Amino acid sequence: MHYNERYSSMIYRIIFKDFKSNIKNNICFFLANSIGIAEFFVFWGMYTLMEKIMKSGVTGEDGIYDIVLSVGAIAIFSTVLMVYSMMNYVRLRLRNYSLFVIIGMKKRTMYLLLALEYFMGWISSFLLGILTGRILLRGVLKIWHEAFPEYVGAANVGTSVYLTTCKVGFAIMAAVFFALMVWTGNRDLSSLTVSEEAKEKRPKKLSWFIAVFAGLGLMGFGYFQYSGSVARGWPYVYSHLEWIMGGFLVVAFGGGMLLEVIHNKHEDLYIRNLLKFNRLYSKYQSNLLFFLMLLSVHFLALSYCVAGIAEMQPIGNYEKYYPYDAIWMAQENDKDQAFSEMLVKKYNGTEDSLPMIRVTNYFSAEHIGISASSYKEITGKQCELTGSEIIFAVSERKSLSERTVKSDMYKELNQWLVPGKLTDYWNRYITSPDTKMAAKDLEHHFQLQNVHVQNWFGEYGVASNCEDVVVFSDDYFKEQRQRMLKNPEESTVLKLFSFPEECRKQALKKLKDYVDTYGVKDSEWTAQKQSSLYVTEETVLELEKADIFKLSNKLFIMIILFLSGLFAVMIKTISELPSYRKRYEFLECMGIRRKMRKKTISIEIQSIPDIAVFSAAILSVPYLQMHILRQNSRGIVLDKKIWLYWFAIVMVYLGIEYVFQKIFAIYMNHIISD
Known part of the structure; x- marks a missing residue:
């Protein structure tokens, strides 16, 4: 009896020390969940209040659609971010807890402790997200109202925003935990202790072209809804979400088959870039959720926001x-x-x-x-x-x-x-x-x-x-x-x-x-x-004020979307810091020069963000043409200079994205190499 008590005490001390040793990763995952909840709270709150605060017709309508489309993109981003953070947290803790089972812990006890730890962490991150979201939403509404009192009224956040955010957050938390418990129940304990470096499958066969065609079909349907929508409306909103999901399917499955073609048909290219392509070949499935997060925010920024800003140029001289x-x-x-x-x-x-x-x-x-x-x-x-x-x-x-x-x-x-x-x-x-x-x-x-x-x-x-x-x-x-x-x-x-x-x-x-x-x-x-x-x-x-108001809306949304993507990259990279350190040490042992090691790690860090932002930029080209044709059908002729304004804004966005990614990659290389 005395031995069992000492053994149990030792097990719990080991659990506590293990949790303490992984505290940075745990905080990182729960911080990601807090960011997702905060962003969802802010934009859902703006969505529920928009009919109360928007006063003027054309500016109100534009402001409403700015918010509605932002809610759609942020809903995808924040939901995927919450799923991604919770899923990786549970998988990490499962790997640790499975070791405790091997040294004597009952499997039932493992699940109970994991559920308790997971729930307590989720509660903390949820409350932090709600508090942060509430402060941000009140601040945004106050600044918005004081800057543009002609168009934006004052309003208070209702309880429905809290309830909806709670429901969404709890549903994601419960769904992720349940799915991973089912997945765990069908695996051996030994498989749970396998390193995260296990190679993941990716689309290889030509039959996966069905998914690519499905993505193109979804984008075609989105075009039909976009161009055929009367006075905008919900079909107009859905068309943007269909373009995001369609683009995701095309790049996700088409990209997998492209990697296979490079591997089989262009061996020289594959060998020369083996280290740079490593993350794409070995962690393809893990990066899909991350890619969807980034694509959703960058697409809305580079399509809807940029098209709207370019259309308004030049502002002034309306007399x-x-x-x-x-x-x-x-x-x-x-x-x-x-x-x-x-x-x-x-x-x-x-x-x-x-x-x-x-x-x-x-x-x-x-x-x-x-x-x-x-x-x-x-x-x-x-x-x-x-x-x-x-x-x-x-x-x-x-x-x-x-x-x-x-x-x-x-x-x-x-x-x-x-x-x-x-x-x-x-x-x-x-x-x-x-x-x-x-x-x-x-x-x-x-x-x-x-x-x-x-x-x-x-x-x-x-x-x-x-x-x-x-x-x-x-x-x-x-x-x-x-x-x-x-x-x-x-x-x-x-x-x-x-x-x-x-x-x-x-x-x-x-x-x-x-x-x-x-x-x-x-x-x-x-x-x-x-x-x-x-x-x-x-x-x-009034027109000039309205255009400045609409311009500020779109710039605000672009900045939020840009920062959201940047936060996602930071959180993912920091959470994978041990993996990057192992790879850096491996490259060092292989005799790779320091400069080449840093360059390889930088490319790995930037690869998925670069693919996402350039995919969004490519999709923004047909989007702008689609927007021009839709406006023409309504009798609104857009000057050909809109392409110049669009190009300039997109180049600035890509340039800022590149600079921030480069600075972050240099910073992470410094941490990894220490």
């Missing part, structure tokens, strides 16, 4: 796209007409005007309605419209005028229309659960004969899909306008003003004061703030 200083949707009455004549005469301005009506769509947005005769007066082209036939002209400041829009987006958004401003009646009609879906409410359907872009007055509906131009037949327009002329709450004439620079400010102030006092009151039910008066200078200022 050249606006032919007028202000547009005013007024009433056709003596009072408004007298004021307009006085304003133009007093400030040496000019005024153009044409009959118009307000038009409301099913999505609570207002447009400008004109007649076929006015259309001919503006464009010089005849359009034969009868009954419910219309032409929809999208306001787009940077596009070629009258370019046809191939996308069905505007048809789906604006097939349902009612003449007049959005009133309380129509707001209740649209939002009522008893109202038919827009596609089935045929009573208010119009027949779109053509959809094209234009910049006749300037693009003022920048908040969302609003303030576009609807062209009606002369008879229909006359009938509806006659009805609205009797309603003092409806705009019936569009006045377009231009003033000399020296008196523009005074004239526009006078105009704004008059509209505030006597003008048509704006609808309070539109989805985004719309007005009967738009001043170009204010619109341009």
